[in-house]
Amino acid sequence: MAREVDALGGQMGLTTDLAMTHLRRVGTSKGPAVQTIRAHVCKELYPRLMQQVMRDQPNLTLLQGTVKSVQLSGGRVVGCVVDLSGVEEVISARSIVLTTGTFLNGLCHEGKKKTVAARLGDKASFELSTFLSDVGVRLRRFKTGTTARIARDSIDYSALNAMDSEPDAGPVSFANRVSKPLHQLLPCWGTHTTEQTHDVIRENLHQSAMFSGQIEGIGPRYCPSVEDKIVRFADKSSHPIWLEQETWYGPEMYVQGMSTSLPAEVQLAMLHTVPGLEDAVMIRPGYAVEYDVADPLQLTQHLMSKLAPGLFLAGQLNGTSGYEEAAGQGIAAGINAARHARDEAPVDFPRSGSFIGVMIDDLVTKGVEDPYRMLTGRAEHRLILRHDNADTRLTPLSKEIGLCSETRWSRFAEKQEMIASGIASLRSVQVSSADNPALAIEGEAPLSDRVAVFELLKRPRVDVERAIYLAEKCGKRLTLPEDREVREQIQLMAIYSEYIDRQEKLVQHSRRMDDLRIPASLDFAKVVGLSYESREKLGRVRPTTVGQASRVPGVRPADIALLIGRLKGYEARVP
Numbered sequence: 221m222a223r224e225v226d227a228l229g230g231q232m233g234l235t236t237d238l239a240m241t242h243l244r245r246v247g248t249s250k251g252p253a254v255q256t257i258r259a260h261v262c263k264e265l266y267p268r269l270m271q272q273v274m275r276d277q278p279n280l281t282l283l284q285g286t287v288k289s290v291q292l293s294g295g296r297v298v299g300c301v302v303d304l305s306g307v308e309e310v311i312s313a314r315s316i317v318l319t320t321g322t323f324l325n326g327l328c329h330e331g332k333k334k335t336v337a338a339r340l341g342d343k344a345s346f347e348l349s350t351f352l353s354d355v356g357v358r359l360r361r362f363k364t365g366t367t368a369r370i371a372r373d374s375i376d377y378s379a380l381n382a383m384d385s386e387p388d389a390g391p392v393s394f395a396n397r398v399s400k401p402l403h404q405l406l407p408c409w410g411t412h413t414t415e416q417t418h419d420v421i422r423e424n425l426h427q428s429a430m431f432s433g434q435i436e437g438i439g440p441r442y443c444p445s446v447e448d449k450i451v452r453f454a455d456k457s458s459h460p461i462w463l464e465q466e467t468w469y470g471p472e473m474y475v476q477g478m479s480t481s482l483p484a485e486v487q488l489a490m491l492h493t494v495p496g497l498e499d500a501v502m503i504r505p506g507y508a509v510e511y512d513v514a515d516p517l518q519l520t521q522h523l524m525s526k527l528a529p530g531l532f533l534a535g536q537l538n539g540t541s542g543y544e545e546a547a548g549q550g551i552a553a554g555i556n557a558a559r560h561a562r563d564e565a566p567v568d569f570p571r572s573g574s575f576i577g578v579m580i581d582d583l584v585t586k587g588v589e590d591p592y593r594m595l596t597g598r599a600e601h602r603l604i605l606r607h608d609n610a611d612t613r614l615t616p617l618s619k620e621i622g623l624c625s626e627t628r629w630s631r632f633a634e635k636q637e638m639i640a641s642g643i644a645s646l647r648s649v650q651v652s653s654a655d656n657p658a659l660a661i662e663g664e665a666p667l668s669d670r671v672a673v674f675e676l677l678k679r680p681r682v683d684v685e686r687a688i689y690l691a692e693k694c695g696k697r698l699t700l701p702e703d704r705e706v707r708e709q710i711q712l713m714a715i716y717s718e719y720i721d722r723q724e725k726l727v728q729h730s731r732r733m734d735d736l737r738i739p740a741s742l743d744f745a746k747v748v749g750l751s752y753e754s755r756e757k758l759g760r761v762r763p764t765t766v767g768q769a770s771r772v773p774g775v776r777p778a779d780i781a782l783l784i785g786r787l788k789g790y791e792a793r794v795p
């Protein structure tokens with residue numbers, strides 16, 4: 221999703237390429253379709269660079285203050301009331317995007333200690349929760365947590381496994397040819413919990429804010445706290461832990477895998493049972509935070525509230541967790557808020573085009589039961605939605621809506637041209653074992669027929685370099701672009717071409733369903749023949765297309781068929 225944000229013209233990837241402290245390619249034991257890159261950024265430098273970009277942005281005014289409420293007139297957004305250093309001001313606006321994260325009614329827990337705050341040191345926000353519930357937004361409580369921070373120089377590194385960065389795994393941004401971190405990339409350090417760690421946790425579960433019943437909010441299923449892991453996976457004697465440096469030069473080390481809401485003294489005892497952390501100094505304890513989230517079922521596919529046109533909601537407020545999830549919604553809501561303000565048609569993000577589209581559709585169609593994280597398995601078209609082709613999927617849209625710089629566009633167009641011409645030459649040159657009976661000697665099975673060199677790329681051990689070499693052995697010369705990304709795309713297209721073609725057919729089918737619009741005036745309760753359950757579920761979600769209706773949990777395929785038939789009749793009656 222970070223690469224999709226980048227392809228749409230967002231800043232995340234560009235700043236990450238400068239501020240990264242650690243970089244690796246992940247998922248390498250699986251196929252290229254689910255591989256991606258993971259970057260850690262310096263927690264001080266990243267926001268500093270981002271703020272600079274915002275200050276340098278023409279036509280953008282930055283104000284620091286607390287939004288108290290949103291003003292509506294005739295149900296539509298007309299402005300908001302902001303507290304600017306104790307002075308309340310009304311700012312008029314046709315569109316507003318709320319991205320309040322964990323701030324609404326934030327409550328932090330560390331053991332039995334409760335602090336009214338959104339994050340350690342950040343004041344919670346209350347008035348906006350009141351405003352949202354007054355307009356009819358359904359609010360509920362979620363929770364998330366963080367780990368203790370320990371002093372970098374109190375760790376015994378001889379007991380840890382270093383995981384080095386892979387500088388060649390980047391860049392994150394398609395606008396860059398290589399990542400250009402401002403300082404050297406750092407390793408992460410691996411260790412693990414022990415039986416003693418688990419004993420300390422079990423003995424103190426009654427003091428955990430989560431297990432003592434003090435926390436009402438629902439926590440993230442996919443990033444559980446360490447106490448949650450010990451209870452849920454009781455048969456495991458160890459869980460991995462990664463130590464990550466938070467900034468290049470600061471003292472703080474993040475203890476990935478040990479998010480907790482146990483009291484500080486228990487956290488320290490627990491840390492001291494981990495190999496390498498026997499003498500660790502805890503700079504700050506971990507804690508859990510509970511906050512209000514707004515039910516995303518009350519949002520349109522463009523992240524606009526169905527209750528107040530002009531009001532957009534994005535990020536953790538919609539029940540997600542994670543930086544990329546927040547960024548993906550942020551750019552989609554931002555684009556559509558700007559278009560709403562200018563009376564322009566909204567931009568759709570279909571499921572088949574991006575993980576951003578999958579996430580938004582999941583949120584507004586299925587709602588959330590626990591903090592939503594994007595997992596590749598949530599997408600039905602995974603071979604099409606790869607991290608390496610996010611530019612192909614989204615740069616044209618970014619250009620169309622005015623978010624793509626000329627430099628970025630010409631780099632994109634040049635890359636597409638190189639891929640197309642590379643594939644064309646690989647397809648135009650054919651080889652056979654007759655050209656070179658020695659092909660088998662080169663370690664390749666003989667060819668039963670004459671085939672295009674492009675076809676050789678489907679063989680497991682043949683990459684573009686080897687295909688060129690084999691062609692040369694057959695007396696055929698091939699010149700292909702040296703660009704690493706271009707060669708990677710050619711290779712992936714060869715490996716997956718048949719599967720991708722099959723997925724494209726399925727995509728066409730779902731596009732047709734998504735093109736069938738459901739008029740806002742249709743009353744599902746009055747559609748004769750619809751099952752009671754489907755009427756109730758469709759009435760609650762109010763899908764805007766037949767495609768979306770078919771994805772509402774509990775809606776039966778027979779009801780969708782009936783709906784399609786009824787819509788034809790409805791269109792004929794309603795002009």
Ligand SMILES: Cc1cc2nc3c(=O)[nH]c(=O)nc-3n(C[C@H](O)[C@H](O)[C@H](O)COP(=O)(O)OP(=O)(O)OC[C@H]3O[C@@H](n4cnc5c(N)ncnc54)[C@H](O)[C@@H]3O)c2cc1C
Pocket residue numbers: 285286287288319320321322323324338339345348364365366509534535536537540541542543544546
């Ligand atoms: C303790 C903790 C640890 C986390 N660790 C990770 C992690 O390791 N990896 C990961 O991917 N995700 C992590 N997350 C989740 C991630 O931080 C969030 O999901 C993401 O930052 C949410 O982004 P957001 O833009 O929705 O909100 P936030 O990043 O929380 O930003 C909300 C902003 O809204 C402002 N705001 C709130 N109310 C008002 C108001 N009334 N007026 C004006 N401004 C207001 C706040 O000042 C803040 O700047 C963590 C979250 C927490 C709380």
